[in-house]
Amino acid sequence: MKGGRHAAGEGLSRWERALERWQNRLVSKVRHREPVELVDALHHECDDHAVVCSESRVVVPNAYEVELDAGVHEELVRRGRGDVGESLTDDLARYGERKGYEWAGPLTVRVTPSACLAGEPYRVSSRPMPHVRADAFPEGD
Structure with missing residues (x-):
């Protein structure tokens, strides 16, 4: 029994370390000026919801929300990186x-946990x- 408990505790510990490494990598990516994965995801979201109104007019959504893992978001705030949305x-x-898009209104990206x-x-x-x-997004939508 004792060996079984030790192995289970050890597995949880490894899992926790793996989760911590993953969070540290994500925080590292997000805190830099070019958070590549998030930027790519935003670009895809924009492209995927583009509406062609005419040859010279393509309208895209203007309100974007990036939901981050709560722990990663907390770490960003703790490190003083609350300006990620900006x-x-x-x-x-x-x-x-660059794409010639027209926004449906004022552009904003809100980052939330x-x-x-x-x-x-x-x-x-x-x-x-x-x-x-950014502070006017409807809650719970």
Whole structure:
């Protein structure tokens, strides 16, 4: 029995270390100016929801939400990186300009914690909202 408990505790410890390494890698990626995976996900979200209105007019959603693992989000805030949403908004604005996109309203990217990502490091969603600020997202939608 004693060996069985030790092995189970050891497995949990390894799992916790693996989770910690994963979180540290994600935090490291997010804290840099070019969080590659998140930026790519935002670009794909934008492209996937583009609406071609005419040859010269392509409208895309303007309100984006990035849900991060709650622990990663907490670590970003603790490290003073609460401006990740602003950095992502700036990058997405440059991307949209290069593609010739028209935003459905003022562009914003809100970064929030989430406890239910089903093993994913983040989730990106978007919608058109003509009059929006990052702090004006409807709660619970």
